[in-house]
Amino acid sequence: MKGSEEDAGLAGKVALVSGGGAAGDGIGNGRAAAILLARAGVKVLVADRDLGLAERTVAMITAEGGVAAAHAGDVTSEADCGRLVDAAVDRWGRLDFLDNNVGIGSRGSVVDEKPEEYRRVMQVNVESMFLLSKYAIPAMIKTAKGGAIVNISSISALRPRGLTTYTTSKAAVIGLTQAMAVDHGRDNIRVNCICPGPMYTPMVYARGMSEAARSQRANASVLKTEGTGWDVGHAVKFLLSNHARYITGQVLVVDGGVTLQGPERDSRDH
Structure with missing residues (x-):
């Protein structure tokens, strides 16, 4: 059976990818998604707080x-x-897709975390998706008669390991995703969520990471390997495509099987 990018219904569509930059030539989740969507014929607006990274x-x-x-x-x-x-x-007369990537980490317990840091993490990790969706959805309805949204959460939302504020924010992303899917299914808009595991991305390795730490992360998965931004990017492309036309309100775990294992004690953010 012959398949093609056209079968996926992506060519000629328009996507907004937030957090689409990355340090240097590194491949983060947003940059990978933007590149893969563009390869499929999507016109991509790459958004980032740092214009140089988006450029x-x-x-x-x-x-x-x-x-x-x-x-x-x-x-x-x-x-x-x-x-x-x-x-x-x-620029392009329509908006079909939104890929919400922006997020920051946090390590404190509920006792240790400062209230202002809690509010900041929730603002960046959850409210940003709320705000972009608030404007993207009406544009999708008006210009494309529907569309699809992908929100990036984390396996920390599924298997908490401390990191209270970060975990809370990523769990909220799942709730936001599912509520939006219910609210806007009638508008022909699908909304799904990806929970990545330990991805080796610029956000992670920019802080410095020893080979021992990388080995620990790899061994946390049943595949005994780390994921990359490309793994998340391919999942985003699938969920935005027509191949996922009957999928909405779902959580796609992209973690190499980490969540199938026992408690994983690596303190680095997923």
């Missing part, structure tokens, strides 16, 4: 013949979220 992603896409544009934006700002959605629609 590097766009350069990588255009070098392969893809179509993309970079925009700076702070997704904790309602005004910026509105501007990002408008930028995609103004």
Whole structure:
């Protein structure tokens, strides 16, 4: 049976990818998704707080013949979220997809965490997805008569290991995803969530990581290997495509089987 990118219903569509930059030429979840979507014929608005990082992603896409544009934006700002959605629609006349990637870590317990840090993590990890979706959904309905959204959570939401504020925020992303799926199914908008495991991405290795720590992370999975941003990016592409046309409100775990194992004690963020 012959398959093609056209079968996936991606070519000619428009996507907004938040957190689409990454340090240097590194491949984070957002950059991987942006590149893979562009390879499938999607026009991609790459958004990042650091315009230079978004521009590097766009350069990588255009070098392969893809179509993309970079925009700076702070997704904790309602005004910026509105501007990002408008930028995609103004440039290409429609918006079909939203990939919500932005997130930060936190390590404190409920006793140790400062209230202001709790509020900041919830703002970045949850409210940003709320705000971008708030503006993206009406644009999808108006310009494309539907669409699809993917939110990035974490396996920490499924198997808590401390990190109270981070875990709480990522669990909230799952709840947000499922509620949005119910609210907007009638609008022909699918909303799904990905829970990545220990991915070797610039956000992780920029803080420094020993080979021993990498080995520990790899051994936490039943496949005995680390994941990469490409693994998450391929999952995003699938969930946005027509191949997932009957999937909504679901949590796709991309972790190499980490959650099938016993408690994993690596303190680094997933």
